[in-house]
Amino acid sequence: MRWFALPLALALVFLVLPVLAIFLDRPPGELLDALREPGALDALWLSLQTSVTALAIIVVVGTPAAYLLATRRFRGRALVITLIELPLVLPPAVAGIALLAAVGPSGILGGAIEDAGVRLTFETAGVVVALTFVASPYYLRQAQAAFGALDPSWLEASRTLGASPARTFARVAVPTATPGLMTGGALAFGRALGEFGATLMFAGSLAGITQTAPLAIYERFATDFEAALALSAVLVAVSAAILLSVKFVEGSALARG
């Protein structure tokens, strides 16, 4: 097994060094100062708001959808699964173009959306749409796997004891699948937080309205590298926290189960 150590060491250095460099390029004091710039905090706050909103939409719609996909066999199920997983592998710029073509002002649904008095481009709502589009497959996939791993006899027992499908879903399926659902939520949240291309192309970039942290990093890259580093450092910290919480949830679920 000694021969495997070298590739592992290489992979580790390659993956960790750039992330560490964000924190080591400038002294920590300077990074903290750069964060005090009001625009930087606005961008982080907007990122947090839009990612939480997107996650809420994803969980509310995605949980029952994933439950159905996991527990029922129907014609075209494999196709449905493939279709909803597609955004997972779609390049962000393609996602941006696709959203413009579908729900942009001259997109196929653009007229209907405008008639309804809703505006997406250049609005925070548009950011939420972009985040939801790119992040939801992460949750759907994970939730479907979590529901699929449930022992069918439990759901059967719940039903034979007279519980309605909705009650079975709410009282048996969701509580048992919670660790998997939380993992999916964390992954989707992480993806939403990092979204860049689709947001820029579909929603635009305006401080306080559509300029999320990744967009603010891009804008500062040219003029204020320090602020770009500081914002990046915060995103690294948040992403690491998400990852750790996923590991923790998975770990405690394993310990229990």
Add this chain to the structure above:
Amino acid sequence: MRWLALVLVLALAAVVVGCGADDEEQPAAQEDRPELIVSAAASLSDALTACSKQFEDATVRLSFAGSDELAAQIRQGVKPDVYAAANTRLPQELAQEGLLGAPVEFATNELVIAVGGDGTAVERVEDMAEPGIDLVIGAESVPVGAYTREVLGRLPDALEEQILANVRSEEPDVKGVVGKITQGAADAGFVYLTDVTEGLTGVELPPELRPSVAYGAGVVEGSEQPELAQQYLDGLTEGPCADALREEGFGPPPAG
């Protein structure tokens, strides 16, 4: 562990074959077609893409982005051979920092209002202040955004504020502005005359508002092929690239 030995042998073979291939190909490629990397402002993309294929002594690889981002890359140690910006300030700054050879002005352009749709939403600057008009402009750090703010700064304060209040997005380069207008997301924005393509209507600015838009370029210090880079740079003022620039609507550099 037999499969592991097999994998190792295969990997080794791949490395050996790879090196062999490199040995054969690289010197030939270097002798015949060296690669010249040109970082250029997004607004130059059509003109330079067309003419760079005719550059005889090297394969030209073009990298287009906002001039400010390309300058930031050079400051971070990314070394293209030639840097061409949509202003003269960034090349001068880089030259002062010792990162770029003496910059030359090679073209001029004009800032205009680009209007989408049937082109009637905005017919003069004042129309941009109307309520309900959606504007996109370049971010302040990118030349097109700086010129835009120069124009707005020459307007009466109230008008400038009303126009800025209609701005819905600050794009990282001029192509972002053009894209948002052609997609119908925005009604109008400030772009270069050369970016007014099909589907857009260009509205000229009155002479007293017009900023002077000059393009500067230079050979990046530390370029491994400074002669070739210089040759490309010279070609921007005379030769196929100069012709292509005129064809796309860029003005000739100021004499002298």
